[in-house]
Amino acid sequence: MRTQGEGHVEEATGFEVGIVVPRLSRAAAAGATDNCVARLVRELEGAGLLVERVRGVSAEFIKLAAPMGTLGRAAAEMHMKKLTYIGMELQFQSDQVAAFVRQTDGSLFSWRERYSCFRYLIYGIVNKTNSEVVLKFDDKEFHWKQSESLLTRLEAEGVVKLVFPLHDEIKRKQLLRNWALNWLDFTWQPIDEIYSYFGTKIATYFAFLGMYARWLFFPAVFGLATQLIDFGSLQWLVLPGFFIFVISWAVLFLQFWKRKNSALLARWGIHCSLSEYKNLDNVSFLSDSLTVEEKEFGVVSVVVEKRKFQRNEWFGVLLRIRNNAIIVLAIICLQLPFELAYAHLYEIAETEVMRYLLTAVYLVAIQYYTRIGGKVSVNLIKYENNQGEESSSASLVYKSYIGLFYHASLHRDILALRRVLIQRLIVYQVLENLIENSIPYLKYSYKKYIAVHKKKRGKESTVGRSVRLSTRVEKEYLKPSYTASIGAELEDGLFDDFLELTLQFGMIMMFACAFPLIFCFAALNNVTELRADALKLLVMLKRPVPRAAATIGAWLNIFQFLVVMAICTNCLLLVCLYDVEGKWRIEPGLAAILIMEHALLLIKFGFSHFVPEEPAWVRANRVRYVAQAQNVCSKQLLRSISKFQGKLD
Helix, strand or coil, X not given: CEEECCCCEEEECCCCEEEEECCCCHHHHHHCCCCHHHHHHHHHHHCCCEEEEEECCCCEEEEXXXXXXXXXXXXXXXXXXXXXXXXXXXXXXXXHHHHECCCCCCCCCCHXXXXXXXXXHHHCCECCCCCCEEEEECCEEEEECCCCEHHHHHHHCCCCCEEEECCCHHHXXXXXXXXXXXXXXXXXXXXXXXXXXXXXXXXXXXXXXXXXXXXXXXXXXXXXXXXXXXXXXXXXXXXXXXXXXXXXXXXXXXXXXXXXXXXXXXXXXXXXXXXXXXXXXXHXXXXXXXXXXXXXXXXXXXXXXXXXXXXXXXXXXXXXXXXXXXXXXXXXXXXXXXXXXXXXXXXXXXXXXXHHHHHHHHXXXXXXXXXXXXXXXXXXXXXXXXXXXXXXXXXXXXXXXXXXXXXXHHHCCHHHHHHHHHHXXXXXHHHHHHHHHXXXXXXXXHHHHHHHHHHHCCCCCCCCCCCCCCCHHHHHHHCCCCECCCCCCCCECHHHHHHHHHHHHHHHHHCCCCCCCHHHHHHXXXXXXXXXXXXXXXXHCCCCCCCCCCCCCHHHHHHHHHHHHHHHHHHHHHHHHHCCCCCCCCCHHHHHHHHHHHHHHHHHHHHHHHCCCCCHHHHHHHHHHHHHHHHHHHHHHHHHHHHHHHHHC
């Protein structure tokens, strides 16, 4: 979009943000030129935004776009830091645009930066008069206080229902064609276009999912070979060999993902990791805890600062210990009896159909139990100083394998465990895909039905005239948001998607020796999941709010821990295979398994250290940027010293 400026054409964004307000009748809307919605529109235009009002069936919508000059002014007022061509992140200045690195699509600001500027502009409209302003809407009257945000007041009064990002139809359809519906390319994805449209966090998730799906083909082929090929006298070596291959594969996959992640961040111009984000949050938390005198005079001693950091750190540790104890007790008291009841019913079931139905009911119940437990975890971990994601995700992942461990220890029968694995994986993946793809559509259809029938019963409806949703913005408004099942205040919908991936990874890794063919099922599922998640984001849901994240965060730690757990569990499975008599004697074969366990642990930690976490070109660029930054800073410092000395002379 382009707007005509003073003697030149200025580039502007498309309509990227929508504001939802109640819908007045046409007569009321025509006569209400002084109501608060009209005032909001004038203020938004005064802030430099491009405004378009759209009347829908259920509400009225205010669509917003912004010229680049308006976004640049907002970024400068926000003291936004952006990467420059010398590798340093400096505060943005609108008159020095050429110094800042552009995005992969050629735009100056990323989607997250643009959305931050939009929110700064619309929430930054405050009452600058010396008195309160009386605002009216319909028959309602309220006061806009001095220095109060207009949008915040309208939200509190129920006039503004929602502020949400809008889909860009041209880019959305392009991504649909080249990505979501492009089944022929299997795991290929336009990652840079995904980053430009959805932001860093979602692009990182899809980059990880695509790489995971590609790498799964290696153990899937090996696992398929173990089932189809007769190795004769060497058959007893097949499972140990497959086990060693799978562990080596998992370690290398995670290490090469770190390299790919660092390469993506370098390509996108992001030089701040997730741990650095958390450290910044902790520093801000510390500054908030300082006294007024310390802030005013700036005399915070090193001792005081150190003491506050230590107190906050150990207080968070104690909170995590308390929360983990509560989670363990909940598992023992609530989930363990449920698992025992399921195992008993599974044993007495007479047919496989009954067992599949029982497994389906069990997995649905476990999903609701997981959501309840996750919401409880959210309330427990609010004060853990940014450790909430790792604590909640870890607890939800680890407790999901209790049933499988119980079956393995109860029967010590590989065939029975294999049957349970097949049923769980197939039923779980089918149920998960049905739930995550059908529920958003059902929610949208229900909201659409309510809006249309409410309009039909209204005074403005004409007999015999069909009522339809004709505006794209209203259709987006009625779609569900991309939120986590454990609570939108902590995480977005990626929490559920990563949880699903982690549960699958743990299942196929920890029970690899019981059923090598399980990797084929996982590979096929992930290829489907790749396109299904893309369709979900582009078609079924609102455009997600962009979030800052440079890595997959705590999920990587959980994946790495599951690899260590897989070494232990698969060694126990091999012991069960070779200890046919059940006497648990340390014979040469069992001793070899124990030696193999220690060797694999060494391989795991050895690969983690010998494979670099970032490519050489990324390290070289960082070193060059540091040298350039030091050179520029030293020249500026010498120039300032010379000027100061000249004044003294």
